[in-house]
Amino acid sequence: MIFSILGVINPFGAFSRPGEYLANIYNVFFGVIICICDGKEDWMRACGDVQxxxxxxxxxxxxxxxxxxxxxxxxxxxxxxxxxxxxxxxxA
Incomplete structure (x- = not known):
């Protein structure tokens, strides 16, 4: 997830293909979903019952x-x- 955020910001100019930006945004979004799915139920209830x-x-x-x-x-x-x-x- 951290590399996806860095890919969106692109601080080093390493990503030249435009499709990578969209894929990195999707990865950040999916990473948040995975954190919600696997998070503790008590914590998720405290965050507005998002789970x-x-x-x-x-x-x-x-x-x-x-x-x-x-x-x-x-x-x-x-x-x-x-x-x-x-x-x-x-x-190889």
Missing amino acids: TKLFQRAFFLATPTGKAFFYFYVGSMTILMLPEGMADKTR
């Missing part, structure tokens, strides 16, 4: 299978954001 509201609006996140598919999607999207040439180096 219950999230589970009511997106019921698939309340089930282990749905949560697993969501985590797989977020992880796959993160892996696909590797800089050009990095995927080639991991194969």
Whole structure:
């Protein structure tokens, strides 16, 4: 999540593809959702009962299978954001 925030800010000018900005914004958003899903119920109730509201609006996140598919999607999207040439180096 920290690297996604840095990717949106782009302090080092490392990201040149425009699609990476949108993907980083999505990663930040999905990271917040994951923190809400896995957070302690007491803490989430103190923050306006956000966990219950999230589970009511997106019921698939309340089930282990749905949560697993969501985590797989977020992880796959993160892996696909590797800089050009990095995927080639991991194969060798």
